[in-house]
Amino acid sequence: MHQRFVTIWFRHLVTDWWVLRRPALKDQPFVLAGPERGRMVIRAANGFAQSEGIGVGMVVADARAMLPGLEVLDDKPERAVTLLRKLGEWCIRYTPLVAVDLPDGLILDVTGCAHLWGGEEPYLRQILTRLRTAGYDVRGGMADTIGAARAIARFGKRGSIVETGRQLDALLPLPPAALRLEEGILLRLRKLGLFTIQDFVRMPRSVLRRRFGTELLYRIDQAMGRKVEMPEPLQPPEAYRERLPCPEPIVTATGIGIALRRLLDIICERLVKEGKGLRSALFMCYRIDGKLEQIDIGTNRPSRNASHLFKLFELKIPTIEPALGIELFVLEAPKVEEVSPLQETIWGGTGGLEDVNVAELLDRLTGRLGKDIIHRFLPDEHYWPERSFKEAAHLEEKPTLSWPVDRPRPIRLLTRPEPVEVAAPIPDYPPMLFRYRGKVHKIIRADGPERIEREWWLEQGPHRDYYRVEDEEGRRYWIYRSGHYTGENPHGWFLHGFFA
Amino acid sequence: MGYSELQVTSNFSFLRGASHPEELVEQAAKFGLSAVAITDRNTLAGIVRAHVAARGKELQFIPGCRLDLLDGSSLLAYPTDREAYGRLSALLTLGNLRAEKGECFLYKADVYAHAKGMKFIVVPPAGLNAAFGFEDVFREELGNYKEAFGGELYLAASRSYGGDDAKLLFRLSQLGGRIGVPLVATNDVHYHEPARRELQDVLTCTREKCTIQTAGYRLHANAERHMKPVEEMRRLFRQYPDAIRRTQEITEACQFSLATLQYVYPEELTSEGRTPQEELTVLAWAGAKERFGIAIPESIKTAIIHELGFIAQMNYASYFLTVYDIVRYARGENILCQGRGSAANSTVCYCLGITAVNPTKIELLFERFISSARNEPPDIDVDFEHERREEVIQYVYRKYGRDRAAIVATVTQERQKGAIRDVGRAMGLSVDMLNLLSGAIGEFTAKGLGDDRIRELGLNPADGHLRKVLELTGQLIGFPRQLGQHTGGFVITQGKLSDLCPIMNARMEDRTTIEWNKDDIDALGFLKIDVLALGMLTCIRKAFDLARQHYGLELTLANIPQDDPAVYAMISHAETIGVFQIESRAQMAMLPRLRPRCFYDLVIEVAIVRPGPIQGDMVHPYLRRRNGEEPVEYPSKELEDILGKTLGVPLFQEQAMKIAIVAAGFTPSEADELRRAMATFKSVGVVSRFGEKLVNGMMARGYTQEYAHRIFKQLEGFGSYGFPESHAASFALLVYVSSWLKCYYPDVFATALLNSMPMGFYQPAQIIIDARKNGVEVRPVDVNTSGWDNLLEKRRDRYYAIRLGFRQVKGLREEEMELLVKNRGEGYMNVSALVDAGVPVAALEKLADADGFRSMGLDRRRALWEVSALADQPVALFSGQPSESVLEERVPLPEMSAAEQVVQDYAATSLSLKAHPVSFVREKLGLLRVLALKDLAGCRDGAFVKVAGLVLVRQRPGTASGVCFITIEDESGFANLVVFQGIFDKYRKTILQSRLLMVEGKLQKEGEVVHVVVQRCHNLSGMLRQMVERKEEAPTLFGGEEKVFDKGRNFR
DSSP states (O other): OOOOEEEEEETTHHHHHHHHHOGGGGGSOEEEEEEETTEEEEEEEOHHHHHTTOOTTOBHHHHHHHOTTOEEEEOOTHHHHHHHHHHHHHHTTTOSEEEEETTTEEEEEOTTTGGGGTSHHHHHHHHHHHHHHTTOOEEEEEESSHHHHHHHHHHOOSOSBOOTTOHHHHHTTSOGGGGOOOHHHHHHHHHTTOOSGGGTTTSOHHHHHHHHHHHHHHHHHHHHTSSOOOOOOOOOOOOSEEEEEEEEEEOSHHHHHHHHHHHHHHHHHHHHHHTEEEEEEEEEEEETTSOEEEEEEEEEEEEOOHHHHHHHHHTTGGGOOOTTOEEEEEEEEEEEEEOOGGGGGOSSOOSSTTOHHHHHHHHHHHHHHOSSSOOOEEEOSOSSGGGSEEEOSSTTOOOSSOOOOSSOOOSEEEEEEEEOEEEOOTTTOOOSEEEETTEEEEEEEEEEEEEEOOOTTTOOOOOEEEEEEEETTSOEEEEEEESSOOSSOTTOEEEEEEOO | OOOEEOOBOOTTSTTTOOSOHHHHHHHHHHTTOSEEEEEEETOOTTHHHHHHHHTTSSOEEEEEEEEOOSSSOOEEEEEOSHHHHHHHHHHHHHHHHHSOTTOOOOOHHHHHHHOTTEEEEEOOOSSOOTTSSOOHHHHHHHHHHHHHHGGGEEEEEOOOOBSOHHHHHHHHHHHHHHHTOOEEEOOOBOBSSGGGHHHHHHHHHHHHTOOTTTOGGGSOSSSOOBOOOHHHHHHHTTTOHHHHHHHHHHHHHOOOOGGGOOOOOOOTTOSTTOOHHHHHHHHHHHHHHHHHOSSOOHHHHHHHHHHHHHHHHHTOHHHHHHHHHHHHHHHHTTOOEEEESTTTTSHHHHHHTSOOOOTTTSOOOGGGSSOTTTTOOOOOEEEEETTTHHHHHHHHHHHHOTTTEEEEEEEEEOOHHHHHHHHHHHTTOOHHHHHHHHHHGGGOBTTBSOHHHHHHTTOOTTOHHHHHHHHHHHHHTTOEEEEEEEEEEEEEOSSOGGGTSOEEEOSSTTOEEEEEEHHHHHHTTOOEEEEEEEHHHHHHHHHHHHHHHHHOOOOOTTTSOOSOHHHHHHHHTTOOTTOSSTTSHHHHHHHHHHOOOSHHHHHHHHHHSSHHHHHTTOHHHHHHHHTTSSOOOOSSHHHHHHHGGGTTOOOSHHHHHHHHHHHHOOOHHHHHHHHHHHHTTOOHHHHHHHHHHHHHHHHHTTOOHHHHHHHHHHHHHHHHSOOOHHHHHHHHHHHHHHHHHHHHOHHHHHHHHHHTOSOSSSOHHHHHHHHHHTTOOEEOOOTTTOOSSOEEEOOSSSSOEEEOOGGGSTTOOHHHHHHHHHTOTTOOOSHHHHHHTTOOHHHHHHHHHTTTTGGGTOOHHHHHHHHHTGGGOOOGGGTTSOOHHHHSOOOOOOOOOHHHHHHHHHHHHSOOSSOOHHHHHHHHHHHTTOBOGGGGGGSOTTOEEEEEEEEEEEEOOGGGTTOEEEEEEETTEEEEEEEOHHHHHHHHHHHHHOSEEEEEEEEEEETTEEEEEEEEEEEOHHHHHHTSOOOTTOOOSTTOGGGGSOOOEEEO
């Protein structure tokens, strides 16, 4: 059977995606730009912007001069690749062999596929229509070779399907650029007045080779089908998802537990094999009455410990309402991460955060008590005490800096400083005594002041003069005076923390 | 007991200090400090400003420096006397010259070697270690310092409110006591008032390349690094009163003042044991004989005697001799030069050959603008050919040595755009926001960006963050950002220059500069000689060379026939493309109105089209008076003396300054200060204060307020682009010389101009069109006849023909083309002969693109066909054998149409001798009823016209309130378009994008000056694309043919 290929050209791939994300952009010119040698250069422009004369490679400043209302968005170079992969995966419904054609196209090996959709014409039309409906401005081409299909998709004027064996005829009126040639060769062809493929394609091969090198011949051969071209097919990623159909509907918690256990074993086995662990899992129970019951769990670090995961789920099994029975169990792990093999060596761990047992304990505590019960703090680089720490986002998070030791800070910091009454010599000497919650503390020793200004870009207000003081019982406190002593505000003293 | 602040970081420690030296001194005086030092990091760049600011105040200024060492703790150094200052400066010079520009590498050993006569303060670590002590390294280091500096060493103690101040001070005094280094109180000042902390934080972010949100501990925790009053310092150090007392000890020891620095002129310039004055006298009279012949006119004699007397009185002889020496060198090397400036247009300078402006042509009173009251050195700038100025610079370095001559620094200041970018970036604004703001910031005034304008940008003026950004930007504007090199100002001294000021490496190779800028050296009375570059001098010299070769003429700037009516006639018709200065659109529009008839008219012409007269609205009154449409009258008798030569309208900077003195009661130095204040973006307060004083002063003397305001406006304009009569006169000479050349030898002039490109207002294409219009034949580039430069070829009729050179072809390299010329022999018969001659194939391809193979009978396409096969040349064993391509059958290539040829010509050389691109679309334009540009002259004023042409230049001068001027060109000529703001905004895109622009509008005619006032614009660039007919279905590549045509240049 003859090979057949379809190529799809996304004329405004990334800008179309933006419009899908932000529909407001649909009716206005906008561009995507990124820095190049210190200037913002346009990498993509939507149709509107292009019709206003703004093109790729232009400097944003120039474009803005022409079109002051131009919207400029940040371009992420990897976005096109990700998008094409996704679209390619979607196309697998039409053929199993899909490849990404950077920067803005897809290649589909459709050999023997088209008849399933009632022939080549409806086949191609359906692919293109579906993509267009999804919001992408696409053009397609179909031919015996990738080269010809690509040429016809991007440069063809009449029709988009080249009949088997007719690729030469189809290419003749097209410009040389349709052959995927380097800029240098194109320029030379153009200077020589060879504006279309028919102007040179029949010249003796030696003549062409001497002047344009082997690339031109190679590309011609590819398009004609004399040289085979093998695109690298896109493999769809396999989902972490296992099914367990039941011959008899399950109605008991024990039954559900067994099913869950079995599915967990299968998934965990696969995770171990691939060096991965799951961060979240979803357990779905399909009831015979068509309803779906599901429970989910999350972990603090990637895990593939089936019994640990089972324990997490176990707490929630009672919430499942089996009703007339469950006929299908599905376990899915939507969030899977790499596991560093280092952890495997831990036996008799140190009890630190690295220890799997700690993580599992935390998982269980959270599962039992609910979220936001356990906190972990890391230092944050701010002088202002209320902002000098932050909550760790997850267990793995490493502090980016160590806790500062040059400025002693209390072991317990009050969330809100509490006012105290103080007797202190002015203007900025340490207090002699203070009254806190009705009790008078006589100060024996003191150090300070440590003057901390507000972070002016966040808030305005007086600075604080912090003192470390010790009362006669040997207790140490962190108290401060807000602002300079003015006499008007005698209660400007606060207690902010306790030292050990 | 007094207190002196000895540790002060000004904003000359770039991105550290947040106050100007002046502000710090000002504050110190206000707080009643006994003395203040400036100790910037490894630099003395800020001390002159502080010195000047401290003049006349009850405050001693101590020049100092913080020495940041590569191998030890930082030291604050204070010279106690002149010699010690010289050593400090030499020390910094040493460190500077070791490092790249902007850095200074110093080691302890260097400091030890230069330490004599200096007081030192060690800067201790900012805090204590975990054991509440100092690291051993520091203790040991302190011991070493003590050994080296003995009793001159102190230990700095500062109260930074870090929480452990008491402990730190205690440990310091303990350590100091043990080693014998006394404590001295400092406050490590970074800004003059606490409010500047915010700006200092922003600067820290800029330095650390982070944003204020992420800066964290890189900022200071509090705002305590500000200047504090004596009382407060005493309170803070109440437990260590000795530390306060020692600031006085150091203050008393450091009595050195910058005022005692003596600039000494270099001396080795005399011969036969004469004093400089005698030498100058001899040279002046010898020169006079040369210039005027044996019979020197009486008036010249008087002038020379008078000037020499004045020079003797002011002791300027050495200065004149230094300039003379440089000029003599240049002349010996056949480098053209021309002096300008107040002293340059003197009879003595004419006799010395420093200027070629004949003093009989223009009566500039020599000492009129050298104010003896201010004892300011005279001002002579010398322009040299731009291609050869470096030779002159290197001569100066060679002659005086790098230790005695260096270029003056320029302090690059934060301008509006830079400031808002720095602040915005530090405050974490997005790139888009930054672009938006810096685009609008042009309108940043004293009051900041107006609320309306902010709203127009789509921003919220009430937004606190934005407010803060704008507020800090306002503070940052005017901050020094880096030290650059002046365009050519040299300081040359008799002794070692490094005794006066540290020398550093410039970014350019083989250049060294000092750390002070021209204001600084002015303030200290140092003398500067400007060695500047001027493209037109290169062009004129090349023209002189060509005139000698081809016409046998020995031309110099001084011997060109003067007052030639034909030259003035040409100028009056604005046929001045390529001529120095008066070739711009605005100048060309002025010429037919002004109709210069004599040399002084050219002086006026040069000076009148400038921001000063335009902003001061002086241009039209002058024209009206000149044309007799308005009576010449003077607001007062005293102004008649000043304004007599310019019909009562002030046009020159000197006149405006004089008016300030005579009519507003300014002292000469105040007038000068005013001009400076406006020139250097100094605090806006100064300018408006002077403005008030000027207007009030003038009104008090009976002038109208309106007139006074105009004078002030004009001064404002002069501030940024000062254009004095003395400079205009020197430029006028070059205007005349270049016009004369163009008038009589257009072939020579055009060739010289093309060979000096890039320069001037026009592209080679226009120069060539103009030359052809004047009857000069221009021949295309050809491998068998062209050289790298454009050449003159044998005379056909009146003029020589210009043979375009390889330099006109894009992408060719001079060495390769010289090889081509060298090996040309009897000429190249075929393409492979060129390869055998060693010319790279890539260059041949470029030559083929430029259609340079016609002499071999190959058009560009055929030539490219041949050339592109050359990569396949037989090599090694087979070299010399005919290539396979000789044997291959001849492949027919499509013929090129004339239009295609022109497009390709433009692509390769940006010009075409074959035809003008617009001629190919003329037929289509005709259908649209578009006039040829040459026909505009025949239309009546006010007619409604349609014209089209290639856009050459778009210009939106700041002085024209949003008006855009466009020059277009078609096959018949040029036209100037005027687009008013409203129309511009409407057609912005069309105007900026069009290469071929069609406009409809009204013709405005005033004598010979023709403008089209645009009402509608159309982009016809697409027509250029279609001028190349092609087979159907052939889509254009690379976006189309029109791209090969110049986009047109945009000027402000």
